[in-house]
Amino acid sequence: GAIARLGHSLDLRFLFREEETMTLIALNADVLVTMDAQRREIKDGALVADGPALLWVGATADLPAQYRRMADEGQAKVLDMRGKVVTPGLINTHHHMYQSLTRAVPAAQDAELFSWLQNLYMLWSHLTPEMIHVSTQTAMAELMLSGCTTTSDHLYLFPNGSRLDDSIAAAQQMGMRFHAARGSMSLGRSKGGLPPDVVVEEEEAILRDSLRLIQQYHDGSRHAMLRVVLAPCSPFSVTRDLMRESAVLAREHGVSLHTHLAENDNDVAFSREKFGLTPAQYAEDLGWVGRDVWHAHCVKLDPEGIALFARTGTGVSHCPCSNMRLASGIAPIRSMRDAGVPVSLGVDGSASNDGAHMLGEVRQAMLLQRVGHGPAAMSAREALEIATLGGARVLNRDDIGALAPGMSADFVAFDMHDVGYAGAGHDPVAALVFCTPANVSSSVINGRVVVEDGRLLTADLPVVLGQHRKLARSLFERAAGQ
Numbered sequence: 001g002a003i004a005r006l007g008h009s010l011d012l013r014f015l016f017r018e019e020e021t022m023t024l025i026a027l028n029a030d031v032l033v034t035m036d037a038q039r040r041e042i043k044d045g046a047l048v049a050d051g052p053a054l055l056w057v058g059a060t061a062d063l064p065a066q067y068r069r070m071a072d073e074g075q076a077k078v079l080d081m082r083g084k085v086v087t088p089g090l091i092n093t094h095h096h097m098y099q100s101l102t103r104a105v106p107a108a109q110d111a112e113l114f115s116w117l118q119n120l121y122m123l124w125s126h127l128t129p130e131m132i133h134v135s136t137q138t139a140m141a142e143l144m145l146s147g148c149t150t151t152s153d154h155l156y157l158f159p160n161g162s163r164l165d166d167s168i169a170a171a172q173q174m175g176m177r178f179h180a181a182r183g184s185m186s187l188g189r190s191k192g193g194l195p196p197d198v199v200v201e202e203e204e205a206i207l208r209d210s211l212r213l214i215q216q217y218h219d220g221s222r223h224a225m226l227r228v229v230l231a232p233c234s235p236f237s238v239t240r241d242l243m244r245e246s247a248v249l250a251r252e253h254g255v256s257l258h259t260h261l262a263e264n265d266n267d268v269a270f271s272r273e274k275f276g277l278t279p280a281q282y283a284e285d286l287g288w289v290g291r292d293v294w295h296a297h298c299v300k301l302d303p304e305g306i307a308l309f310a311r312t313g314t315g316v317s318h319c320p321c322s323n324m325r326l327a328s329g330i331a332p333i334r335s336m337r338d339a340g341v342p343v344s345l346g347v348d349g350s351a352s353n354d355g356a357h358m359l360g361e362v363r364q365a366m367l368l369q370r371v372g373h374g375p376a377a378m379s380a381r382e383a384l385e386i387a388t389l390g391g392a393r394v395l396n397r398d399d400i401g402a403l404a405p406g407m408s409a410d411f412v413a414f415d416m417h418d419v420g421y422a423g424a425g426h427d428p429v430a431a432l433v434f435c436t437p438a439n440v441s442s443s444v445i446n447g448r449v450v451v452e453d454g455r456l457l458t459a460d461l462p463v464v465l466g467q468h469r470k471l472a473r474s475l476f477e478r479a480a481g482q
């Protein structure tokens with residue numbers, strides 16, 4: 001079935017790699033960061049994967065004899081991790097991948113959220129299905145090379161026949177674990193919303209398409225590579241009815257809910273003025289709290305909101321670079337974590353964080369909390385934990401985010417011989433976060449090697465980037481011709 005759905009720009013050479021069906025054994029990692037219950041960091045670490053799952057994790061010296069034999073006799077694919085730090089694959093919980101076509105747009109470089117959006121909506125109204133497809137491949141390549149193995153994407157406008165299927169096909173080509181969020185906007189300017197009417201949809205059509213996507217694609221099973229999420233865009237672009245009805249539909253089918261909340265002062269003012277509620281009260285009023293809900297940003301979540309989110313297990317996607325770029329503020333992540341709110345990391349869309357480097361985002365999360373709350377506000381290891389275990393919890397999964405038997409075989413390796421790590425051998429794990437963010441040397445997703453020797457194996461990257469450049473130019477030309 002997956003093959004039949006694949007799109008036009010696929011080179012089949014990348015699909016059928018013999019070693020995919022082989023047992024995978026990674027050996028000799030300088031340090032293997034497990035994020036298991038004891039937060040073990042194993043020196044000279046090794047792991048064994050078979051199919052989508054990990055079978056064994058431990059020290060190379062303790063590798064069971066049968067796996068040693070398989071490795072020696074060439075019956076397993078062996079990854080030599082000497083000189084590398086291995087971590088669980090990082091998890092990105094907020095993105096708008098189509099925006100990789102509209103980075104550093106001059107008219108939106110120096111704006112806060114509302115004016116930034118108003119400067120971009122009309123440009124985005126010219127997106128095509130091919131643009132969605134290729135921009136998703138491109139954004140995923142950047143994420144995978146920077147340590148991310150599971151990502152969500154929040155696509156909330158569907159001009160010119162675009163569908164969520166376009167990004168789902170791209171994820172399947174790239175081999176990335178994907179939580180595809182069916183976004184939506186229904187409150188156009190003529191009804192008191194922020195977006196122009198041309199980019200909003202009818203609510204009935206949104207709910208119908210949401211149901212179709214759940215039925216066609218959602219996989220609730222362990223090690224699932226694809227889940228569907230319902231995600232009306234924001235308080236200022238959808239009605240309260242659509243928020244409520246989306247929550248009902250999501251819960252009927254056991255899928256998660258995602259939206260933007262309390263991003264900056266204007267966003268809070270809109271909620272107070274239009275609804276007479278704080279963002280947290282608005283979320284609670286609509287049934288948008290619980291372990292199956294996560295909200296992006298929450299920069300301005302108040303103490304009552306933090307207590308509510310902690311009590312209900314409602315998740316947050318923290319997007320530090322975007323919050324700095326749009327001058328939204330410093331999210332109270334220290335208070336949220338201390339209160340027990342599930343916190344994860346998101347790079348956010350490529351038009352408000354023009355660099356979507358996942359390990360770089362981990363670093364910014366640590367640094368930004370320190371700017372706001374002092375040098376002890378966040379350690380390197382806590383930032384890594386947010387990007388792994390935190391992401392898994394927010395996506396409501398217990399099969400990713402840690403390396404232990406039975407967990408999904410999602411792991412990445414960083415080469416400590418990179419110039420950026422020179423002199424940081426005293427603590428290679430902390431170095432990942434303190435030093436200049438590196439790209440991965442290897443990445444394995446669901447037991448399949450997707451990056452090897454720093455090279456992406458699931459796409460011909462120069463070809464994809466060539467298409468992307470052409471489409472970005474064409475998007476601007478279409479908009480200018482309007």
Ligand code: ZN
Nearest residue numbers: 260296348349
């Ligand atoms: Zn966003």
